[in-house]
Amino acid sequence: MNHQIFSEFNLTSLLSLSLSSLIDELNDRMSELGYGDIKPSHGFMFKFITPDGATGIEIAEYLGITKQAVSKMVDYLEKSGYVMRKNHPTDRRGKIIVLTEKGLLVTKLKDEILIEIEQRWIESIGAERIQMLKEDLAKLSYEANKGKLSPKSRPIL
Numbered sequence: 001m002n003h004q005i006f007s008e009f010n011l012t013s014l015l016s017l018s019l020s021s022l023i024d025e026l027n028d029r030m031s032e033l034g035y036g037d038i039k040p041s042h043g044f045m046f047k048f049i050t051p052d053g054a055t056g057i058e059i060a061e062y063l064g065i066t067k068q069a070v071s072k073m074v075d076y077l078e079k080s081g082y083v084m085r086k087n088h089p090t091d092r093r094g095k096i097i098v099l100t101e102k103g104l105l106v107t108k109l110k111d112e113i114l115i116e117i118e119q120r121w122i123e124s125i126g127a128e129r130i131q132m133l134k135e136d137l138a139k140l141s142y143e144a145n146k147g148k149l150s151p152k153s154r155p156i157l
Contacts, residue, residue: 022117029113035106037080045073046082046099046107053086053098082106 006014023040030038041063048054048062060070074097077083082103088094099107122130 022114025117026110026113030106030109033109035109038082038106041073042077042082043110045070045077045097046103049083049097050099050104050107053096055088055094055096059097077103 006017009017027036027040030036044063045059048059054062056067056070056074059074060067063070074083074085078085080102081100083097084100085095086098088096118130
């Protein structure tokens with residue numbers, strides 16, 4: 001199939017297709033490595049709680065979901081060995097959620113896979129064009145967010 005077919009899509013569709021392809025490949029590769037139980041929503045949480053952990057309330061606010069939904073997610077990830085609840089360092093009644101060694105390993109593997117994918121993209125269209133694309137997307141993101149990331153506009157990987 002010729003890539004020209006895709007050139008007729010609008011920018012939003014192309015960005016969406018590119019991201020979907022990347023996430024699909026990431027999930028496939030993680031599954032091949034034995035981590036098929038990790039979902040994209042887990043990755044959002046992992047990114048937020050690295051390195052010092054976070055409370056359930058902080059995670060709920062960041063992800064835009066309820067505390068109950070966070071609790072269910074944490075229960076699942078704790079049973080799977082990716083996170084654990086620890087006593088909060090300053091609030092004796094509170095808990096923080098932190099990554100375990102297994103959770104840190106998954107984060108490291110994800111980063112390595114994303115680097116491999118980006119390297120393949122560089123080989124396909126060139127380092128200069130990838131750098132230009134990154135700079136252009138950074139500029140557009142900066143302008144759209146008035147220089148700061150809002151809770152609704154956060155990186156997902």
